[in-house]
Amino acid sequence: MSGLRANLRVVGALGMRSVRQTFRRPQLIAPIVIFPTLLLAIQTGGAGSAVELPGFPPVDSFLQFMLAGAMMQSLMLAGNSGGIALAVDIEMGFTDRLFAAPISRFTIVLGRLVGTAALGLFAALWFLAIGLVFGAPVEGGVPGALVAILLTTIGAMSIGGIGSAIALRTGQASIVQGLFPLVFVVLFLSTAFFPEQLMVEPARSIAAYNPLSFVVEGIREPIVEGVDAGDTLAALAAVAAISAFSLLLSARALRHRLRTGG
Amino acid sequence: MAAIAVEGLERAFGDVRAVQGVDLRVGEGEIYGFLGPNGAGKTTTVRMLTTLLLPTGGRAEVAGHDVVREARAVRATIGVALQEAALDPLMTGRELIRLQATLQGIPKAEGRRRADSLLERVDLAGAADRRVGGYSGGMKRRLDLAAALVHEPRVLFLDEPTTGLDPVSRRTIWDEVRALNDEGTTVFLTTQYLEEADQLADNVGIIDSGRIVAEGTPDSLKAEVGNPHIRLQLEEGSAAAAEEVCARIGPLLPPVDGKTVLVEVENGAADIPRVVRALDEAGIGVGSLELVKPTLDDVFVAKTGYHLAQDGEGAGDQAEAVSA
DSSP, rough: OOOHHHHHHHHHHHHHHHHHHHHOHHHHHIIIIIIHHHHHHHHHSSSSGGSSTTOOOSSSHHHHHHHHHHHHHHHHHHHHHHHHHHHHHTTTTHHHHHHHHSSTTTTHHHHHHHHHHHHHHHHHHHHHHHHHTTOOOOHHOOOHHHHHHHHHHHHHHHHHHHHHHHEEEEEEEHHHHTHHHHHHHHTTTTTTTSSSSGOTTHHHHHHHHHHHHHHHHHHHHHHOOOOHHHHHHHHHHHHHHHHHHHHHHHHHHHHHHHHOOO | EEEEEEEEEEEETTTEEEEEEEEEETTTTTTEEEEEOSSSSSHHHHHTTTTOOOOEEEEEEEEEETTTTTHHHHHHEEEEEOOOOOOOTBBBHHHHHHHHHHHHHOOHHHHHHHHHHHHHHHHHHHGSSSSSGGGGGGHHHHHHHHHHTOOOSSEEEESTTTTTHHHHHHHHHHHHHHHHTTTEEEEEEEOOOOOHHHHSSEEEEETTEEEEEEEEHHHHHHHHOOOOEEEEOOOTTOHHHHHHHHTTTTTTTOOSSSTEEEEEOOOOGHHHHHHHHHHHHTTOOOOEEEEEEEOOEEEEEEEESEEEEEOOSSSSSSSSESSO
């Protein structure tokens, strides 16, 4: 078996384990699906008339606007959950089993990220289905849905890299879990839940440069209007930048763990 | 060629020198018992030999491969079952062994066949599709052992494989280790149980404070610390007379109490009739008599000044000082 094929097989097997682990541990799946769904229900139920505010972008409904925010929240929590699960593996010594195998050790991180991406895919399908059921279909049709699904999936993987890096560096699930509130801070400083035009300074400027805003707009545009090449490319560039950053952090954290043993 | 060859191996964590210049050689097909109390450096040494931790000094080869420069080749030839079975409680036993087969690059169909066969071997076929979280301690250890064997390793590292297990589970693991060794697998076994090292190991290395303090076969190590002795439990008031008689047979050991006499004998059991006859001729009644052979604990005490606690149930995990 060629080296690449063998590595891909390992990444696939570890990714499958990661997905299975998430669905078997309710505390890992709950933040990815249940919390964002509840928040979506509360926000659309309680603040639906926000669409009538002057300056609010033209949308069919507040739910249509909020779907991208819920997907963004879900993908970020999937990344955080992936980090927690990796830290739990370190705490219970399971990563030693993986490190003692004759595989490229970075496949261990990639396997976890593939699992996180699969959860991102699940979240995208879940929220698009909610939109469809509750009257907020994807305006961009099948191509639009595919763009939203792709960005949510690879977005989860890129954020998962940050969770993995922190897990590898600290080896403690409680520390990765402690970052949970930060997810919301970063999200509220993006355009996930509010249109940039309605934000006040300095949040508005921060949101304008927040890479997550590019990702969320890349997901939102196909849902509320249709695929826009510019928005899609900007979102892909943001995901690529976050991925490069998070994978670099993960690689460094992994090297440090292997060198120092902890 | 030695299965494991270690020279001057060192590992420091900041100012703490956990392993301080360990030298050892383990022959092909040998069971090597690495004995020492908690914190002696056993696990750190194993982690270096299994490429999980980089040494800070010295060198080590496993199956002819350098653990630093040829780490991946080392990992392809070893099986590892680490302390406190590192198992995912959410996986089933079958899933774990199949994953392990994939990690070892075994084709899917062959991995499935080996998983079934190994689960059968360690008597877990009936529990193979249950989640590991519901397994008993003994079942977890057996599963861990099975996972370590999936690629038929040349050298097997077992880090305290029976710590915390009940006596029956412990015997089962011992039987499996012996069977594997009979099939030609070299076994490097760390333990804090003297009996385990004594029962299983061809050679024993005793480590204390990061240094090897004694090495050899269990018998040769025990022979180093002296002859066996006979322990006589006497009737009230006859100890002094018995001491006088026994002193003509062999050196007396320090008395334990007023009713017990300990006499060292050169020929072991062969000297018992001589002792009994001498006491009988002197008209001294004996309550009970026992031949006490030197143990690895005596070796441990002689080399370190400490006893390794021996309750065998995992509670006596610490070394205890013999005296102030």
